[in-house]
Amino acid sequence: MTLELYLVYLATVAVFFATPPGTSQILMISNSLRFGLGRSMATAAGDLSANVLQMLAAGFGLAAVIAASAGALTVIKGLGVAYLVYFGIRTFFAPPTPLVKSEGAALGPRRLFMQGFLTSSANPEAVFFFAALFPQFIDPGAALGPQLFILGATYLVFDGLILVLMGVGAERALGGLR
Known part of the structure; x- marks a missing residue:
């Protein structure tokens, strides 16, 4: 994968x-x-752990398809672009997502981890999203594993940062309301 890509x-x-x-x-x-x-x-x-499993599923699927056919990456890229466009349009026009209802009692770290893991795992489109996103940036002439690792690690850093920033923002907003 080139720096530009x-x-x-x-x-x-x-x-x-x-x-x-x-x-x-x-x-x-x-x-x-x-x-x-x-x-x-x-x-x-929990969310990031589920993302790792989803990325692995997408990566192994891509590796199998690419190994079976040299031209398959081109087809996957085309289908991936179509899916990403569909995903973008659907997200843009989707109604707002409501907040989850409060359960009242404090939850322990294991339960909070499982909430994040199961919420992310329950998204059936995540594997398709990664399978559509990653091929757009794969250089077929280079080793697949390191490229998938770089793409996945980068995504996880972004996702983790966004989750932390949203948590900080929520906590600060609540502090301002007190």
């Missing part, structure tokens, strides 16, 4: 995170408001 990937991921928050981000905001930023970090860890 990686910079385009960074811009693409940044644009993705500029869209309205999804279910995992809403959960992070809710848990930060209810339990504080420190305890809600378990929610972020």
Whole structure:
């Protein structure tokens, strides 16, 4: 993967995170408001852990398809672009996501982790999203594994940063209301 291609990937991921928050981000905001930023970090860890599994599923699927056919990457890229356009349009016109209802009692770190993990895992489109996103930035002439690692790690850093910033923002907003 060239530096130019990686910079385009960074811009693409940044644009993705500029869209309205999804279910995992809403959960992070809710848990930060209810339990504080420190305890809600378990929610972020659960979300990111599920993302790793989704990326692995997408990566292994891509590796199998590319190994089966040299021209398959081109087809996957075309389908990926179509899906990303569809995803963008649907996200733009989607109604706002409501906040999760409060359960009242404080939850422990394991339960908060599982909330984040299950919320992210329950998104069936995540594997398709990664399978559509990653091929756009894969150099077929280079080793697939290191490229997928770089793309995945970069996404996880962005996602983790966004979750933390949303948690900080929620906690500060709550502090301003007190």
